[in-house]
Amino acid sequence: MRRWRSVVAVLGLLVLATGCTPSNTAENSTGDSFGNGSVTLRIGDQQKSLELPLQLSGQLADLPYKVQFDQFNSGPLVDQAFSAGAVDAGFMGDTPAMFAQASGIAVQVVTVSRTDGPYDWLVARPGSGIHTLADLRGKKVATTKDTAPHGFLLRALAKAGLSQHDITLVDVPLLQLGNILQSGTVDAATVSVQQAVNYQNQNPDAVRLVSAQQIAPTYGFGLATRTALADPAKLAALEDFARRLVLANVWKRGHVDQWISAYYVQYQKQTPANAKIIYDGSGATTYIPVDDTVRANQQHQADLFLQNGLISKPVDFTAQFDPTVIGEFNKAISAVTGQQ
Incomplete structure (x- = not known):
């Protein structure tokens, strides 16, 4: 193979399911x-x-x-x-x-x-009874499977001595995690900073359990x-x-x-x-x-x-x-x- 020269990191978290849209x-x-x-x-x-x-x-x-x-x-x-x-x-x-x-x-x-920065947060809805990571046992937790938030969730669970088997994982598209938390159908979710801000504006008593930055x-x-x-x-x-x-x-x-x-x-x-x-x-x-x-x-x-x-x-x-x-x-x- 030819000699490698420096190459770029090119960023993209994007939806194949909805089709590729060339934007520029x-x-x-x-x-x-x-x-x-x-x-x-x-x-x-x-x-x-x-x-x-x-x-x-x-x-x-x-x-x-x-x-x-x-x-x-x-x-x-x-x-x-x-x-x-x-x-x-x-x-x-x-x-x-x-x-x-x-x-x-x-x-x-x-x-x-x-x-x-925090990047992602693990947030519990008010009234869920979740105040610590250990309280996630037996709860419904939303994330997007095989994404960075999923990895963050597994690390957070491990910190509390838990695994994915100790929760009911709800797989949700990445951009909908804040919405499903707002719907009340899950007890907690991994959300972006933007989703966390929007959610807590409407739910001031929501509990921010841990940020991705605090885990790894x-x-x-x-x-x-x-x-x-x-x-x-x-x-x-x-x-x-x-x-x-x-x-x-x-x-x-x-x-x-x-x-x-x-x-x-x-x-x-x-x-x-x-x-x-x-x-x-x-x-x-x-x-x-x-x-x-x-x-x-x-x-x-x-x-x-x-x-x-x-x-x-x-x-x-x-x-x-x-x-x-x-x-x-x-x-x-x-x-x-x-x-x-």
């Missing part, structure tokens, strides 16, 4: 390394969490290749898109990234990001297909996209008010007051070197899913964490972030 194509100058402008990167994105900061920061201007942002709704559906050959790269939480390897999908880790580091994984990485022109485009993605992320941290207004108020339709609360509660995301700590986190999670009977055999991450790819990626991230 960016292109401009050409060059031999990008196949004379003929390359199109198919990038998974969730609710414009990639596309919008790239646009606002100007990083989609003058691209020497095309970018197609396809919309899905969750990490497991991105895995399905990878299997179908529908995307070249996509971002997901640590749990679906683990399942990608467990399922033998031909993708490799190219970037890892870490969020320093919150990692996001960028995966790219081996086919895309083996194509010199696509590889060059992925390298360039990686640099732009990191720079767009830095732009967000330097333009907080503009980002809150554009994303949370205009796009997510939150009130300005709620938008500020959601942003402050979500925490900043940064790209980090992929190291043994990151890999150990994935191994611990895979072992936990095995113990809960949710995967049939141990997961070997050797193929997904290629040391040459990781080494080149770490150099690229260091070079870009060192300029900031």
